[in-house]
Amino acid sequence: MRIDVVTLFPEMFAPLEHSILGRAIEQGRLTVSYVNPRDFTSDRHRTVDDYPYGGGPGMVMKAEPIFLAVESVARPDSAVVLLSPTGRVFKQSIAAELATRDHLVLICGHYEGVDERVREHLATDEISIGDYVLTGGELAAMVVIDAVARLLPGVLGHAESASDESHSHGLLEYPQYTRPPEFRGWPVPERLLSGHHAEIAKWRRRQSLERTAQLRPDLMTSELLAELADDGTKKRGRRRRSTAEPATSAPAEPDTAVLADSTAPEGESPV
Numbered sequence: 388m389r390i391d392v393v394t395l396f397p398e399m400f401a402p403l404e405h406s407i408l409g410r411a412i413e414q415g416r417l418t419v420s421y422v423n424p425r426d427f428t429s430d431r432h433r434t435v436d437d438y439p440y441g442g443g444p445g446m447v448m449k450a451e452p453i454f455l456a457v458e459s460v461a462r463p464d465s466a467v468v469l470l471s472p473t474g475r476v477f478k479q480s481i482a483a484e485l486a487t488r489d490h491l492v493l494i495c496g497h498y499e500g501v502d503e504r505v506r507e508h509l510a511t512d513e514i515s516i517g518d519y520v521l522t523g524g525e526l527a528a529m530v531v532i533d534a535v536a537r538l539l540p541g542v543l544g545h546a547e548s549a550s551d552e553s554h555s556h557g558l559l560e561y562p563q564y565t566r567p568p569e570f571r572g573w574p575v576p577e578r579l580l581s582g583h584h585a586e587i588a589k590w591r592r593r594q595s596l597e598r599t600a601q602l603r604p605d606l607m608t609s610e611l612l613a614e615l616a617d618d619g620t621k622k623r624g625r626r627r628r629s630t631a632e633p634a635t636s637a638p639a640e641p642d643t644a645v646l647a648d649s650t651a652p653e654g655e656s657p658v
């Protein structure tokens with residue numbers, strides 16, 4: 388996959404050279420290049436921003452340097468993604484969707500934003516990494532690059548494999564332990580030491596279900612709720628066709644007990 392990042396600050400992407408992504412780049416599975424809108428200005432001061440029409444605080448990124456920067460790298464098959472708080476909120480399924488593309492162009496905005504014509508006539512997609520306000524799109528672009536790149540063939544080694552993990556199957560991960568079997572008096576759950584693979588798989592599935600119900604009730608589908616309600620005492624296999632789907636109740640809030648401060652008013656949005 389090729390990714391072109393449109394940014395005023397290419398130095399901010401140095402962390403991508405390290406670790407798993409660095410290896411992917413070295414192996415040629417991923418190419419990340421940078422294109423600076425400032426290189427597509429023609430005035431003496433290389434101006435990339437200007438005052439907003441209609442007045443108001445802050446500056447707006449000018450359309451032309453961004454259009455020229457994108458047009459210098461875009462191909463007919465490119466996904467042109469604007470990182471912005473008004474985009475669709477990034478999640479694993481969007482990462483999976485982007486990972487199928489051959490070419491991504493990621494546009495990182497600064498200041499109060501970018502001229503609306505970039506969103507309307509240049510971007511093919513707009514993504515937010517979450518409901519908070521960043522100083523620029525660079526960190527958001529890095530989050531997207533990291534989540535997408537690890538899904539590319541051969542990027543993760545066998546040990547790191549992407550198939551059996553939180554969010555890909557819609558459940559939170561089960562608890563993991565390594566040696567020693569007891570640390571400061573806290574033991575590893577006995578089932579994990581048993582070597583009984585079927586029992587371990589059952590325990591992990593149960594832990595994933597219970598954790599997800601507790602911490603992320605919004606992720607619980609009616610199927611998962613039914614599986615959670617099933618206490619495992621009935622005989623397995625050859626399940627009878629169910630006559631009714633259990634009703635899914637309105638998504639509950641995540642368990643407030645694990646949140647240090649959940650006093651913010653609901654529905655608060657940075658946009």
Ligand code: 4GX
Binds near residue numbers: 497500501516522523
């Ligand atoms: N997820 N920001 C972008 C400037 C901006 C505003 C509008 C384009 C359109 C953010 C986020 C985010 C702050 C990056 C505003 N650029 N980006 N920047 N959350 O908060 O992606």
